[in-house]
Amino acid sequence: MNQSLAKVQNPYQPSRAKIVDIRDLTPDTRLFQVMLIDPKEREQFTYRPGQFCQISVMGTGEIPISISSSPTRPGLLEFCIRKVGRSTSSLHRLVPTDEIGIRGPYGNGFPVEYMQGKDVLIIAGGVGLAPVRSLLYYILDNRDQFNQVTLLYGARSLQDVLFPAELQTLEQHRDLNILVTLDRGDTSVWPYRVGLVTELFSEIEVAKNTVAAVCVPPVAYKFVTKELLAKKVAGEDIFMSLERKMHCGIGKCGCCAVGSKYCCQDGPVFSYWDALNLPDMI
């Protein structure tokens, strides 16, 4: 076993990227617009909705973050990052023109080809909107390939709603059905309701030909999938974007293993069917 294998590029080494713009979304979440510095790398960087990158603040560390922009709008990459710990705090201290490191894209992403010609029901909670935002724009930019599209979105309170203006524009002009619910707060403002995201199911019709895309906090998957199954969505048509501890993003460090699957490579998007097979998936 010592014949030299073809030399490949070091998969742990990030590419250099520049922060172009940072927008405050909520008190703890910001949208980062990022550009790869190397023009060749920028050109070659393609991805699918639901894929993620390993983002580095050199000196602090590296974390997995979903790509929140859509491949249909190339050039800048967008990441929507909630401040929860060391690395995310460090990211929040950065300003435009600062440099970060990017590796990726990693993971499988949502099966957009499979979703074509079907109704798409998207369910997001909290910062889980980040990966499905990519899917939303992807669908919008290929609107005729998809049937009815609905977004059920739950946030903690009014001020925690990500992209309120964007959501409003989408709902009004783009033929999308959007329902937003808050854990607590003001219900007089359209389109907000108060309650759990699962309660929104009572307000919608789910057609036979529906594919679901879910990204909610870890504890919520069981409840959401229950509702979906009750609405007769098939197990293999429920796609969930899962969270696990990740260090390498490329299936080496072992930390994100769920049964025989690696969340970073075989996921982060899994079908409900996978979850049935792998008992500690959700």
Place this chain on the structure above:
Amino acid sequence: MKAKPRIGIYGLTSCAGDQLVLVNCEDELLTILEAVDLRSFVMAHSDNPEGELDVAFVEGAVTQESDLETLKDVRSRAQILIAIGTCAVWGGIPYLSGMGTPLSDHVQVDYAIPGCPIEKTQLLKAIASLLRGDLPLSLPHPVCLECTIRENNCLLQAGEICCGPLTAGGCNARCPSLNRACFGCRGASHDPNYVSARQILEKHGFSVNEVRQRLALFSGKAYEKEGTQVG
């Protein structure tokens, strides 16, 4: 240029070992002093302007009213408060004698560097992270990780009262690497299984009392919480 972080170093009731570890960073001391705005270090410096602090390092346990006053005062002035040393983190030996309590019994502690005394390498890494504006990384492993990496035979398995599996790593398994059982001087690990350790040691022929005394020596508080459910 960013303003230098304002740092204060305080000692409550202690042996001063953790402050001394900083003074023992002979190669790095001058670099560190350049990089920070040292606002208080009574042990090493006369002119201490105090005031608002970005980071306060506090050593020692709270054993008397004046310790508590100092601690509360420092907490009210500091953005980040770091407990240094097992006395500050767990109460250490003063806790065992019923005379002292750890800092976290009284104020919020943002980060803990355990050790009796703290390890130079960990302190330097912590300072470096703080200079970046990050909280230091925490070490989630017990002494056994480093002990195994150094390929030491297991002293617990060989029948000695080794506290390695119950003790926070970071010392590079100092004692077992010198053929000496770990005393647990770095305080409890993230996930100490006192009950099992006790059963193992009793099987090796130690008395309940001996085992209790040893396991609770430096982190009595954790021992009381986790270790007293059985036996």
Place this chain on the structure above:
Amino acid sequence: MRTVVLPGSNLEEFLARLAVGHELIVPQKSGASISFAAYDPSSEVVVEYQRTLLPPKKFFLPPEEALFDFAPGEGFRQKPTSSERRILFGLHPCDIHGLRRLDQVFLEGYVDTYYQAQRDRTLIIGLSCLPDEMCFCNSMGTDLVTDHFDLFLTDLGDNYLVEIGSTEGNDLILDNEDLFAETSDILLRKYKVFLATRSNLFEQKLDTSGLSNILALEWDSSHWEETAKDCLACGRCSMTCPTCYCFTIFDEVNLDGASGSRCRRWTSCLYKNYALVAGGHNFRPSRGARLRQRIMHKHKDSVERHGISACVGCGRCQAHCAAGINFCQVLTSLRGESSESIVG
């Protein structure tokens, strides 16, 4: 396979010659344990040993290593890996199988270039062994090797039978021809006797038939928490396992607060924070769940993912567990529970 004979009395000389032009690693006594360490002429090479404390994985995936350095404005600098040829002498079949398992992880899919560089520069010289009460490689089908080595030495008393596994291995023989002899029929017969004798010596047994199916069914068994009551969560079983490879990645920053290195360090799925994510959700909150992960990963998940168990039966995990957890026994009692329930 081409074989030659190395008279036992020539081994010392062979090693001394190998040390010229190669970095030579041999099993040696260190304190009370045996470990793989760099050879020097005064080294006491141990040819009869059960298992080293750490497996050879430490040479390919070091316990802690810097992946690259960084500095503001300078980008990333990777330390050049030594390209010196290295020989690992004295690996037992289980450890060679262990490396095969690691190859599957690190060389398939994304190639781990650090692992690859170390692998590429290393020759493996295997060595036969006799089992102790913790070994169960014959149960795992890893008691013999037919590939993944450059040379393999089987101790047949006065002589070693040398199997040659690669051209580079062959070169080592050609370069030192004077030390070797041709294989004889007697020796081949002795080899067969050796194999038969050896396979009778195994005390530890593990019935692997249908093991991954059984494990899948025993997901909710009370055995996990029951066994985990003893577990000290020390992680020694993971560190000493030739096929455990989990690591964390973190940055170490210098006192300028800006430059530093990105590092990785071994970790263990037995550690409480292993599956803990920001916000406090732990995907494996109990010790039982964590112990189950370790066993499932070896005997079920790996079978599903790579078609082969990740356990090579070296016995290290159970030999080094201070809590006395015997993984074979745990597996056997899980099997027992399932058959009992049918009977009952």
Place this chain on the structure above:
Amino acid sequence: MARIHIDHISRVEGHGALTVELDGNTVRDVKLNLFEGMRGFERVVLGRPFTEIPAIICRICAICSAGHAITAHMAVEKALGIPVPAQTELLRELAFLGMFIESHSLHVFALALPDYLGYAGIADMAQDHKEVVTKALQIKKTGNAVQELIGGRAIHHVNTTFGGFGKLPSQSEVRELRAQLANCLTDMDGIVELLAGLSTPDYAGEEILFMAIRPAGDGYGFFGDTIVFSDGREAPVDQYKTAFQETESQYSNAKRSTVDGLPFMVGALARINLFGDRLTGKAAEALAKLQIPVPSKNALYNNLAQVVELVYALERAIEICDQILAEGLKAEPLPEVIVRSGQGTVATELPRGTLYHSFSFDDNGLVTAADVITPTALNQASVEQEITNLGTSYAGQTEDELQFLFERLVRAYDPCISCSVHIVQVKAEGRHTID
């Protein structure tokens, strides 16, 4: 009446306050309050097995931790009759020397020298005297390196055990250490020159009464069996309880010690006064260059006495390394310990003065009584007396100047306040062990 109060003496280890009341030109009252909190070592050691005593006791103080650890080992060995091989004694002495090198260089260069040169601390001093500070830090580091190698850790040694060590240093490690020590000794030449040029403030006073342990053998050193006072009194170490008297203090957490009501001083100056004539080589040269008056009337000279001892410690450590390199170290099996009842008292000389450890054990080797008397506690009464003398001499000065002088004098004693207040003195009854 003027009252000068320093509520937290800086550049000393631990927490101490000083109150001086002046009435015209006379000093009315001096109170040194060592207000470090109590940590209750007495409750911890009682009922504990002898094996744990050194590890617990050394936590009394970080700076003299090695001294506490080794002295406690010696006291336990004496109590239980554990034989100590000569090689172990030699290595222990080396560890002691490491402690002296570290402690004295820390105190002289980082804590006291700023007083001589007019800085608030080493950080300020480093701006103008980078070279001295860098050299000083190297010397301090070498002291720690000695302790790391022999003790397994610079602070709170872990390698020392009864009769021996967990692991012996290798020849190459000793060789490396010797080279470092030799560099330091060379650097000390220039430093001694520099210090010889600095003046020590003078004040009027009586001859100070000193106490130290007479070094075993003919040379200088820190181990011995006889307590010696500068007025000629002597007593065997195990009769320390009658050699001087301890009384509780109303205002301090430490006890005061006197002999027939007279305060006495321990530490470097005491040793130099009593046994300085035994010094040879560069240490003797340094003593001559620094012109420390013997017999002394001025406690401020303690700083210079420490410099002499620093040179001695480096020289002696090199000598020991040479001996190890010539003779090699033998891996000796640790002596077998027979658990039994017993009592052991040992006194050693630490950087700040004499340390007494006395422990009693029952048949199971559990502690029934323990007594620890530390140098800073012994010095408390002497500090107060010398402050009185100093205050009387400088009564006309401004309050700020006086405050500076007082603080400087306290600092010259190199007090280790953690040590002084954690006096372990227990009687068997009325205490309970932890459970």
